[in-house]
Amino acid sequence: MDVSTSTAIDYTGQSFINFRDFEFEEEGRHRFRWIDSKKFDLLRPDLDDKFVLGALIAHPQFLDDYVGGGLDPEGLRHGPYWLSRISPDTYRKVDNATALDVLEQWISGCGMIPESLRVEIDHKVLDPVREATACYLLRTLDNTAANDYADIHNEFHEIVLIDRGTRRILLIVATDD
Template sequence: MQELTHSDSIFINFRDHVFSDSGGHGYRWIDIKRFRLPADAPSDLDLIVALIVNVQFRDDYAGGGVDPAGTRHGPYWTQNVTSDAYRAITRDDAARALQSWAGQHGPLPSSLEEALAREVHPALRAATSCYELSNLGPEAFHDWGGVHIDFHEFVVIDRQESSLTLLVAADD
């Protein structure tokens, strides 16, 4: 199996931005992990499999960070996250879903809109394909998997730039 090479990660913490009200923004964030595709990039399905086995995928997204020996991915046991759990989605639908999630408690401050415009939207606009992790349900949760209120995950593939971006947006 060909491997993905992790290039960088970006964390957008909503707490770093001043909201006009105090409603529900404190524990929301978007985690972005970017990877380089192998020279002879395989199918999208094979890229998703390569992502799932990558050490960067072993992140509980609850403050623990990447754990090379980890068995959690977001709210799920890693064994429950398979390539079959991802469904193709248009880049426009992915952008709308993220925007709806981000703005569900009211208008975003301009500094946060700028961060999203700089770090999230370009990846979605350039996507040659995009996939969304389906809600696997509580039966796939790990021992404390219900900690995330909302958990949204998108795999964004850009074959023009030979990149794969993992976008995770959540509240906890």
């Protein structure tokens, strides 16, 4: 198939939820957690999910190291992994309930979270998970894939949502620093 990344998906924006921006009560802690979501339009809904994942990985917005450096034009790191070790095959398809469970368990590590944070997470992250037609979870890769900054994150969760009905893709990274 002769389709380029630029004709398959288009970056449309980002949302960032920093748990430190919310006032926690005694029953909870921000634990330096945050959720970064990057939004893309699916320009070619006829493409299969594996191709869409490949187009996402090849997109310049995917070249984020998620360790504070932002986009890395050299594309060496992606979270705790070497970018070269990430491919469509490193994602596993999961049902919406599994994706929600991964996120809810991670969120619960903060204890009681403020209602305003819950509303923002529900609206920007969990509602899209519920509505997605396909969910992909980045597998935990072996130590040979771990980059030199891999120990910065206590937990690193990456979920790709494909919603064919709205022709949208959402790349969710939930982690800490």
